[in-house]
Amino acid sequence: xxxxxxxxxxxxxxxxxxxxxxxxxxxxxxxxxxxxxxxxxxxxxxxxxxxxxxxxxxxxxxxxxxxxxxxxxxxxxxxxxxxxxxxxxxxxxxxxxxxxxxxxxxxxxxxx
Amino acid sequence: xxxxxxxxxxxxxxxxxxxxxxxxxxxxxxxxxxxxxxxxxxxxxxxxxxxxxxxxxxxxxxxxxxxxxxxxxxxxxxxxxxxxxxxxxxxxxxxxxxxxxxxxxxxx
Numbered sequence: 001x002x003x004x005x006x007x008x009x010x011x012x013x014x015x016x017x018x019x020x021x022x023x024x025x026x027x028x029x030x031x032x033x034x035x036x037x038x039x040x041x042x043x044x045x046x047x048x049x050x051x052x053x054x055x056x057x058x059x060x061x062x063x064x065x066x067x068x069x070x071x072x073x074x075x076x077x078x079x080x081x082x083x084x085x086x087x088x089x090x091x092x093x094x095x096x097x098x099x100x101x102x103x104x105x106x107x108x109x110x111x112x
Numbered sequence: 113x114x115x116x117x118x119x120x121x122x123x124x125x126x127x128x129x130x131x132x133x134x135x136x137x138x139x140x141x142x143x144x145x146x147x148x149x150x151x152x153x154x155x156x157x158x159x160x161x162x163x164x165x166x167x168x169x170x171x172x173x174x175x176x177x178x179x180x181x182x183x184x185x186x187x188x189x190x191x192x193x194x195x196x197x198x199x200x201x202x203x204x205x206x207x208x209x210x211x212x213x214x215x216x217x218x219x220x
Contacts, residue, residue: 042116042198042210058207090155101145103155 002026006091006104013081013111021076021107023091029102031094032074036060036087037106043090049074081111115139118199118211126219131186133214135199138180142202146173146184149196149213158184158197189218 007022025032033048045058049068063085065077074093078085091104119134135144146158159166159173161182166173170189175182186193199211 040212042212043200044210045207048207088153092155100157100160101147102157103147106153106155108153 004091004093004102004104006089006107008107009105011107011109013078013109015081015083015111017081019078019081021078021089021091021109023074023076023104024072025074025093025102026072027093027095027102028071029093029095030071031096031099032068033058033092034064034066034074034076035090035092036085037090038087046076046089078109083111085109086111114212115209116199116201116211118197118214120214121212122215122217124217124219125189127190129189129218131189131193131216131218133184133197133199133216135182135184135211136180137182137199137201137209139201139203139209141177141180144175144182145200145202145208146182147198147200149198151195155198186216191218191220194218 004025030051034046035043037043044060046064047058047066049055052068052071055066055068068074089107092101094101115138117136144161147155148158149155161175170187172185194217196213196215198213200208202208
């Protein structure tokens, strides 16, 4: 049982480049979410999904897109990377939003 | 004022000490989570509470809904407990509101 798998673990992008952070879970969790964590700050919600085909914006959605075509996968797309998007990104899933969360190991993204 | 406040921000203690980390919140909630983030960055969910008290090994979490306060206790602390402990609450929508975390260092 792999849990939540995030790829890549590290990425360096140039300003203006686009990329997709992958998140997959094999626990049949309905709820999935993306967070970013910046130094000295708490986790901030980017986008979330309560099931396949349903997504919604979180606290800091600008510059990011998501889709949820299957229960297992919840990719996060950076449309045109900016240095302000340098951060550590975590994907998390849960059976329902009021259940415990399982986190991926994180993606450390640097935009230069 | 943040909706979720944790205290202390930093805590250094000796091995074996009893540790208490506090979380206060200002919104109505349906659940409160305690999570642990290791120095390597991984995040682990410890507890989810909506009332009362939960215990897992040396960790105990309590919540007082009326006072809008939760505590995380660690008994017989050990250097491997060194981590950032994060409190998060779920309000009326799907989003969690996160505290800034408490950095705990346990010295041998």
